[in-house]
Amino acid sequence: MIIGNIEYLELVPYLPAKIKQAIEYVRDNVNGNTPTGKYEIDGDKVFFMVSENVPRLASNADPEYHQRYLDVQIVLEGQEGMSVATLPPYTEVMEDRLANGDIAFVATPVEETMFVAHKHDFVIFYPHEVHKPLCAIDGKLDKVRKIVIKMDVNYL
Numbered sequence: 582m583i584i585g586n587i588e589y590l591e592l593v594p595y596l597p598a599k600i601k602q603a604i605e606y607v608r609d610n611v612n613g614n615t616p617t618g619k620y621e622i623d624g625d626k627v628f629f630m631v632s633e634n635v636p637r638l639a640s641n642a643d644p645e646y647h648q649r650y651l652d653v654q655i656v657l658e659g660q661e662g663m664s665v666a667t668l669p670p671y672t673e674v675m676e677d678r679l680a681n682g683d684i685a686f687v688a689t690p691v692e693e694t695m696f697v698a699h700k701h702d703f704v705i706f707y708p709h710e711v712h713k714p715l716c717a718i719d720g721k722l723d724k725v726r727k728i729v730i731k732m733d734v735n736y737l
């Protein structure tokens with residue numbers, strides 16, 4: 582997991598070049614008028630989705646992980662709680678859709694940690710890193726506009 586802010590990429594000098602390029606592309610080409618939907622950067626190797634969602638209570642969400650793609654989650658408007666866990670997810674898989682959707686849901690680990698992503702913050706979740714996005718902050722269900730860049734791990 583790597584965190585930062587798209588306006589201050591120089592503060593993350595160890596960011597892999599291809600991830601940095603994808604973040605810069607989104608930063609420079611997506612704005613408040615960009616419709617929700619899926620957009621390609623490099624076919625199915627690198628693409629992103631613009632979405633608007635109402636967060637959910639963390640207790641109502643299942644953590645997830647991916648196998649093929651890493652996530653670069655960027656908050657455009659609002660605040661988003663994201664829970665993370667550092668232990669392997671394999672012991673309590675609740676739903677495995679890795680083969681057809683590159684996502685598996687797991688039972689919430691006891692060691693889960695929540696942090697708040699603010700406007701223009703990003704977090705990178707590598708394959709197999711357990712995370713729970715779109716969690717409400719202090720029970721507030723305020724809309725979040727965000728981007729999720731999906732990058733095939735073999736593209737790096």
